Each structure stands twice: as structure tokens, then as C-alpha cells.
Amino acid sequence: MTPSLGPGTGPASRWSDLERPPLNAIALRRALVRPGSLWTSLDIVTATGSTNSDLAARAADLPEGAVLVAEEQTAGRGRLDRTWSAPARSGLFFSVLLKPDVPAERLAWLPLLTGVATATALARAAGTDMALKWPNDLLVTVGRGEDKEERKAGGILAERAGEHGIVVGTGLNVTLRADELPVPTAGSLALADAVCTDRDPLLRAVLRSLEEWYGKWTAAGGDPVASGLQAAYAAGCATLGRAVRAELPGDRTLTGEAVAIDGHGRLVVATADGRREPVGAGDIVHLRPAD
Missing domain, CATH: 2.30.30.100 (SH3 type barrels.)
Known part of the structure; x- marks a missing residue:
């Protein structure tokens, strides 16, 4: 994998957009990878086909809590084999490796849990109302008054990785502009008038929220009622x-x-x-x- 580019390094081409600075890998690791944390490693690559595919390929050699982030995905995937693409550094594109010790019939809650954690974190950190479309879409409201509409700003994809691992990938449009939208029904945090589009604090907030919800869910043996997950998802579900x-x-x-x-x-x-x-x-x- 290609190592991440730090500030002031690399060619002055598509990576020189001052409105889209690179993620700070050192600061993110310092904040998230620490003793007792769920997150055991955090790697950032400049570009890759799919963070889910890359992390799944290495899952057997990695402990739970590995995080892989890409500044750009060239072959990102959503549900039903749909593609996910966006300009470099315009969003958050990352996958996490989880190995939950819960009954198999409760694993279907994992992408829903990720949706709750992500929406909760972004509502606080970005100041944007987020809604969940079953089963794995993140929605924002773009426009005002009669012109406002719900648009998809992100999606979640969970895939098996080996015998016990599950890789959960999240793609989120952060600074995508109107002329960059892949389809008219897409949105971004910026188009939803987010008060913060700095990807570093947004990623920290999402991963901390995911750690919190995952901890509650696994402590309850994957029980969606005892962990509060079922009620939280229903409360935030626009469907x-x-x-x-x-x-x-x-x-x-x-x-x-x-x-x-x-x-x-x-x-x-x-x-x-x-x-x-x-x-x-x-x-x-x-x-x-x-x-």
C-alpha cells in the first residue's frame, strides 16, 4: 500500500487543494490508538481500490480494531455491487476490522450499529442533522423550505473477513460540491451546511462513537434491546x-x-x-x- 502524504510533501497536483488538506495520521493515532482502546492500529493510504478489500485480505494477520483509511478510493463498493467514488480528500473513506463474540444471528446488527454511531457522532461534531435509511445509508437534508430534500451522503458495507472477522466500511461525502456530485440525489456535509468539515475531528468523533456503541453491544452479547441499539436505530431511522x-x-x-x-x-x-x-x-x- 502507498503511504500517506504528509502536509507539504508530494507533487503539487490534485493533492495541493488547500481546501482539502490531508488527514494527519500521527495526530489521529495519538488520539485513537492507545492502551485499552478498541482501535489497535490506524493506517492511511493516499489511494486504493477499496479499503474493505484491502483490510479483508490482511484480516487473518491483524488483531481486532485495525483501521484503514484512504484519501481516495478508486473502486469503492456499496451494497448490491454498486460503486462509490468521490474526488480525492473530499470525504471519509475507511474500514475497520471487528471480531465480535456474539451469536451469529445478531451480526446483522453490525452495519446498523455503525450507522447509529456515525450519525450520532456527526450530529455533534458537524452540527448536521443526520438520518438513517434502512439498512445502511446516511442521509442529510440539503436546501431549505419547499426546496429541501433528503440526500444520501454516505453508506456502510459490512463483509465477512475470514472465519471470525467482519470488515465494516464507511464512505461519507464531506466537502463534495454540487458540481462534483455523482448523481443528483447525492449530498455531502458541506451541502447540508455543516458547521465543521475538517475531516480529522470528524473521523475521531466517528471512531470514538463506534467504539462506544460497539462496546455496549458486545457487552450485552449482541442483544439490540439491552444495549439500547434497537431503540436508537428506530429513533434515527427516516424509513x-x-x-x-x-x-x-x-x-x-x-x-x-x-x-x-x-x-x-x-x-x-x-x-x-x-x-x-x-x-x-x-x-x-x-x-x-x-x-
């Missing part, structure tokens, strides 16, 4: 109470109202004929009344 269309495996669709998150982390959809169907996998579309 609940909305009309949705679930696009399910096998080319099946389900339309109804999202009414709950069940004990397995599934979205419960109430249909017009009175059924309540849990959805564990698929793509969720928030519907407007006209839809």
Missing part, C-alpha cells in the same frame, strides 16, 4: 413511518408502510392487505405520496 417499495431478491417487490425494525434488524413492512412482512435483504425506495 420508519414512510411508504416504501422493497425490491427483493428474485425480482419480487413489496409495497407498504415501514412500521418497525424487528429483533433481527429487519425492516417490517405493513402491506395494504394487513400483512406484516420482515425484509432482511433488498433495496428500499422511499415513496412520495404521488408514487
Whole structure:
């Protein structure tokens, strides 16, 4: 992997954008990697295809708590094999290696836990209202009055890494400008009028929040109720109470109202004929009344 560029080093090309300084690896390690912490290492690379793929490839040789951050991802992945791309140093693109000692049936809560931790941290550190779209999207509100709309500013992807490891990757648009958006429905913290877009304190806040939530969840044996995770996710989930269309495996669709998150982390959809169907996998579309 390519080592990170420090301030004042490297070619004066795309890395010389003063509005997008490089992350400070030394300061981040000093703040996060310490005795008793969940985080055991923190590496920053200038560019890579996917932090999830890189960390998963090394998972067998790493302890729990390894963190890999990229200033730029060239082949970032989201759910359903979607791509994730953004200009260099315009966001936070990182993966963490976790090895939770919890029952297998509770592991589905891990990406939801990461969403709660990230949204909570950014609401404090960036001063931006964050919402969660089931199962793994981070939403911000862009615009005001009648023109305001929810947009996706980030996403989370959890993948198995070896027998016991899980790599959880997060991609978050921080300073992405309107003319840089990959699609019109994308957003960023800057476009949501965040009071802070300095990536160093934002990354510290997210990793500290993730450590706190992960600690509570694992201490409770992965129980989403005892750890408070289920209630916290429901409170921050923009999908609940909305009309949705679930696009399910096998080319099946389900339309109804999202009414709950069940004990397995599934979205419960109430249909017009009175059924309540849990959805564990698929793509969720928030519907407007006209839809």
C-alpha cells in the first residue's frame, strides 16, 4: 500500500487543494490508538481500490480494531455491487476490522450499529442533522423550505473477513460540491451546511462513537434491546413511518408502510392487505405520496 502524504510533501497536483488538506495520521493515532482502546492500529493510504478489500485480505494477520483509511478510493463498493467514488480528500473513506463474540444471528446488527454511531457522532461534531435509511445509508437534508430534500451522503458495507472477522466500511461525502456530485440525489456535509468539515475531528468523533456503541453491544452479547441499539436505530431511522417499495431478491417487490425494525434488524413492512412482512435483504425506495 502507498503511504500517506504528509502536509507539504508530494507533487503539487490534485493533492495541493488547500481546501482539502490531508488527514494527519500521527495526530489521529495519538488520539485513537492507545492502551485499552478498541482501535489497535490506524493506517492511511493516499489511494486504493477499496479499503474493505484491502483490510479483508490482511484480516487473518491483524488483531481486532485495525483501521484503514484512504484519501481516495478508486473502486469503492456499496451494497448490491454498486460503486462509490468521490474526488480525492473530499470525504471519509475507511474500514475497520471487528471480531465480535456474539451469536451469529445478531451480526446483522453490525452495519446498523455503525450507522447509529456515525450519525450520532456527526450530529455533534458537524452540527448536521443526520438520518438513517434502512439498512445502511446516511442521509442529510440539503436546501431549505419547499426546496429541501433528503440526500444520501454516505453508506456502510459490512463483509465477512475470514472465519471470525467482519470488515465494516464507511464512505461519507464531506466537502463534495454540487458540481462534483455523482448523481443528483447525492449530498455531502458541506451541502447540508455543516458547521465543521475538517475531516480529522470528524473521523475521531466517528471512531470514538463506534467504539462506544460497539462496546455496549458486545457487552450485552449482541442483544439490540439491552444495549439500547434497537431503540436508537428506530429513533434515527427516516424509513420508519414512510411508504416504501422493497425490491427483493428474485425480482419480487413489496409495497407498504415501514412500521418497525424487528429483533433481527429487519425492516417490517405493513402491506395494504394487513400483512406484516420482515425484509432482511433488498433495496428500499422511499415513496412520495404521488408514487
